Amino acid sequence: MSGKPVLHYVNARGRMEPIRWLLAAAGVEFEEKFLETKDDLQKLKSDGFLLFQQVPMVEIDGMKMVQSRAILNYIAAKYNLYGKDLKERALIDMYVEGMADLNELIMRSAFQPEDKKKEELANALDKVTSRYFPVFEKVLKDHGQDFLVGNKLSRADVHLLETILMVEEYKPDALAKFPLLQSFKARTSNIPNIKKFLQPGSPRKPPVQEKEIPKLMAIFH
Incomplete structure (x- = not known):
């Protein structure tokens, strides 16, 4: 085993x-094992690797972690992206x-x-x-720093x-009325690890295409 996290x-x-x-x-390299069929998902279930019978599942530090929020919390804490104290962590949360509520709204629309x-x-x-977006524009204005919480990158x-x-893929002018978010986008996009992830050929995934939806539905249902 390489020691890299493995994403299922x-x-x-x-x-x-x-x-x-x-x-x-x-700045963490990871491997991905893609589920191609319903049987691939069933095998993870029957092998006992999915605590609640669902993915995402991430193998990391000897654990087989499920539940997106738990995985994200662990990664953020492990790599110092979770603030310096409880108050900063509460703001980050x-x-x-x-954002998770908003992302859910957008993601759900594709499957309607x-x-x-x-x-x-x-x-x-x-x-x-x-x-x-008005919330985050105001946070940046009131906080007066380059980042949302403290003065260093967080999750x-x-x-x-x-x-x-993601929003700009659907609405290219979404930031038109939010100058601080425009600056935030330019600034954070140029952080070296993030800039690398935004290049072609990275593990970043493109938007789901209409033709892919039946295959995805077949795996999960």
């Missing part, structure tokens, strides 16, 4: 993508949970029936600019950049 998931974004982002931001898909996505994108910054770039 489909070859798509989904709930594993924030984990890929966080490891990459921490608040911001990250807000055709007649509901556009409506769900439009609703999610409306909330981006009316509810979520909150990594997840915010991931969210901004």
Whole structure:
């Protein structure tokens, strides 16, 4: 075993993508074992590797970790991306949970029936600019630092950049009214580990294509 974390998931974004982002931001190389069929998922279940019968699953430090939040918390703490004290950690958790709610709205829209898909996505994108991005613009303004919490990179910054770039795939002008978020995006995109992850050929996954959805559904259902 190489000692690298091993990520078990489909070859798509989904709930594993924030984990890929966080490891990459921490400068940690990882391996991926993709689930190609329903049988691949069933094998992980029957081997007893999935505590709650679901992926993502990450092999790290001798553990087979499941539950996205638990995995992300562990990685953030292990690689010093979780603030310097309990108060900073609480702020990071608040911001990250807000982004998780938004990401869920956007991700869910892709898997809606055709007649509901556009409506769900439009609703999610409306909330981006009316509810979520104003919060982070204000946080940056009030905090007066380059980062959301303290004055060093944390998981909150990594997840915010991931969210901004995902939103811009659907709504390229999403940051038009948020100058501090525009600066934040430019700044964090140039952090060496993150810049590397944004290059072609990295483990970062592209948006899910319409034609891929039936295959993904077949694995999980």
